[in-house]
Amino acid sequence: MSKLYQMDPYLLQYRSEITGHVEQSGRVGVLIKDNIFYPAGGGQPADRGTLVCARRSYEVVDVEQTPAGIVHWLAGTDAPAVGAGIFMRVDAERRLDHMQQHHGQHIISAVFEQQYGWATTGFHLGEQTGTIDLAVSELSDQVLQQVEAEANQIVMENLPVQVKTYRRSELSPDLLQKVPPGEQEVRLVIIPGLDENPCCGTHPRYTGETGPIKLLKTEKVRGQVRLHFVCGGRTVHWMWQTYIWQRRLEQAIGAAGQEAVSRLAKRESELKKLQKERKELLQFKYHCLAEAQVPQALQVSGALVLLQHWPEADMDMLRGLAAAWCGKPGRVAVLAGGHGPYDLLLARGAGVAWPVNRLAEVLWPLCQGKGGGNAEVAQGKAQILPLPEMQQIIADFNRQFS
Known part of the structure; x- marks a missing residue:
């Protein structure tokens, strides 16, 4: 199986034939003699596209390197027959985007390593941004500005990008550290005078094709710095979106x-x-x-119980009212808010023996509700609010602690 995507990343259409089928977890995939689809790997997502066979199209939704070969996973459960001739078409927009982001990563990483000696320990190409993990604990805005300027200078110089394959024995000790132990032939992506790195990804012929590079934000991950960035078409989109947001903010302000x-x-x-x-x-x-409700409060075996419904109250207001009411000792609050379903909050002040979570357990069935809490505060939702029956339950419940 020839990896044409490595020989010519601009080759987006090609004729070949099906050499095998793979089924796994309800998915169906095919093996193809000559492959122009990039399989996921090295931080770069897989290509997508279509296969055409006998005037029928099959959508390629993922491409994966497996022990059996490069599997092209298809949408649905149908696949062309083994030996069938096919016409392959790679999603050109996705391929170009991945080439721009991946090569931009090479440029950014090279600048960090050359200028500051900080190695890139990880790379991921996401749907919105790409990220690199840098072996450094902090990254200042000044450094980000300098690296961004240098990276874009490299883009504007439109330097040639070379791809060469070497035997393991021909590599320098520094490059050997980046190569898996069992790999005997190594593909290097080279920007002369700037960078050379083992890489299986798709890259442009010149740095200028990467397009403008924008470093976005950083975050700390496991003691290192994770840097988010965009390149090429993503940068242009980011610039337009930023302009729109800025204009709206300025209009609002x-x-x-x-x-x-x-x-x-x-x-x-x-x-x-x-x-x-x-x-x-x-x-x-x-x-x-709360104090205005004292005349309506219930005297229950020495405790002053406020059983009240405020239709306009949400749970935050109920908490504030309960705190104000129970700020004095010997008080209990059973408060409801809303128009149904109702917020229900129970709380007790100092000197009250009742555990309000146990009182709530008795009230939930009556109110067709549920909730939780502890001896001091309980809360939940109630579907109905039969206040007279609730008052009777409170009086009966109190006798258990009299």
Whole structure:
């Protein structure tokens, strides 16, 4: 089986024949004599495309290197017969995108290694961005800016990209460290004077075909830095999306550029101040609301029980009301909110012997609800809210602890 994708990554259509079938976990795949589809490997996803046989098309949804050979997994359960002639067509847009991202990774990694001595320990080409893992604990914005500028300079110089195969014995000790032990023939992707690395992926003929490179963000992973980036068409898309988002933000803020940043920072500061004031006012509001309910509260064996439904209340409001009510000793709150299904919250203050989670266990069947909690606080959802029956259960429940 010849790997034509390595010899000519621009070869996107080819005629060949089916040499075998593979079935696995309900999937059907085919082996092909001459292969132009790249199988997943080395951080690069597989190609996709179609096979045409006897005027019928078969969708190639994945390509995988296996001990049996390169398997082309097909959509559905039908496949061309062994020996049948086929016409292969690779998804050209996907192939170009992968070539741009993968070669961009080679350029970025080479700059990091040459300029800073930081090796790339991992590469992944995702649907939105590519990532490399760098053997360094931190990466400053200044370094990112310098590396991005250098990488794009290499792109603009449009340097030739060479692909050569060597025997293991011909490689330098540094390159041998990057080659699996059993591999005797090694394919190198070379940018003369800049980089040479063992690689099985698809690459362009010139660095200029990589297109603009943009370094996006970093994150720490297992003590190293993971860098997200985009190249070529993805960079152009990123630039347009960033422009759209920036324009919308500036319109919302009513200013542009640095003035927009300054106004946003000022608004954030004001918002934090208002949120703090709101929290303090809410506590005062809940205290006033709770104390206003004292005349309606139930005296149950020395405990003051507030059984109340606030249709406008959500669970946050119920928690605030319960905290205000139970801030005084000898009080129990059984509060409901909403219009159905209802939020239900139970809480007790100091000096109350009732474990409210046990009271809740008695109320859930009556209210057609469920929830959980502990002796101090319990909460959940109720489908119905029969307040008179709930009041009777509370009175009966209290006798167990009188």
